[in-house]
Amino acid sequence: MSIDTIQKPPIGQPVEQIAEKKPETAEKLVIFAWSGELDKVWPTLILATTGAAMGKETTVFFTFWGLFPLVKNQVRITGENWMQKMLSMMNRGGDEHLKLSKMNFAGAGPAMMNHLAKEHHVASPHELMEVAKEMGVHLIPCQMTMDMMGLKREDLIDGLEEPAGATKALADAQGAITLFI
């Protein structure tokens, strides 16, 4: 680029006015929800519902550990073979059974966290999941992880969109704000 092509502000126009021109805001938000812990699922759902409230087309693509919060709370053991069943035993699904990534203390940590949240009128992950559905957030489970972990569509909550793959997720992410949580 030659120096001559650099645009100069037209004479008489204040420089600040030009500097104020911001890049266009993204119309979409796509979150890759990879984690299954309370302290990561919570911000995922806060950001997703807020994105929808800001008028952004919002998608959450749930993959790997992120799939387990989508398991119905009343479903206990999932999977067909002993490895998949063991996985669900060791890592209970459901948005009301989430563990903390630190200070879990065999469930005492999340119990205290939930107590504090109630005290401060903070919506729980379960409530935010319902809000997200109501606001039209696209909740998409990852098909490959479902197959590998032995999670069937009927093990997962209602209100999700068709399970999809990485291509669909990346296609949705074009031109969007993208977060990997």
Next chain:
Amino acid sequence: MSITIAKSLDLKGLSCPLPIIKTAKAMKELAPGQLLEAFATDPGSVSDFKAWAQTTRNPLVESSQDGGVFHFVLKKKEI
């Protein structure tokens, strides 16, 4: 000329992200040019309301504080 508020929201006691979510829902019901007022106690809502108004282009016509209560007035954008 008196200013008419079309809808009033009590968001006192609620934490992020609920004040904005409830406001966004209520704003959907309004006709262009109508005003919505909201009362909140979450100190974070001051910057959240400003940011929401900027990104959604619904003007924030008032943002004030009375004790621990924040008062916001939003105008639904003209399409």
